[in-house]
Amino acid sequence: MVDQTRLAVTKGELGPICDHCGELMTFGESMVIDAQYVCWECYQKSTGAEPSTDSSENPGLPIH
Numbered sequence: 001m002v003d004q005t006r007l008a009v010t011k012g013e014l015g016p017i018c019d020h021c022g023e024l025m026t027f028g029e030s031m032v033i034d035a036q037y038v039c040w041e042c043y044q045k046s047t048g049a050e051p052s053t054d055s056s057e058n059p060g061l062p063i064h
C-alpha cells in the first residue's frame, strides 16, 4: 500500500519521497527498505551495498 502523503510530483511524474533525506524520486529511481521509500544513495548507506561499476580493483575484469 502506497502512503499518498509520501508522494510528490517530480520530473513530470508522481513518485515517492526518500524517507531518509527527503529527495524527490521517480518510482524507477526509488528503493524500498522496510516499506519505506529511499533514494539509491540512502539505500547504499543503509545496506552497505556498493555500485558494481566501481570495481576497478577486480583483477578478473580487464578494462579496455
Ligand SMILES: [Zn+2]
Pocket (backbone or CB within 6 Å): 018, 019, 020, 021, 022, 023, 038, 039, 040, 041, 042, 043
Ligand atoms: Zn535519500
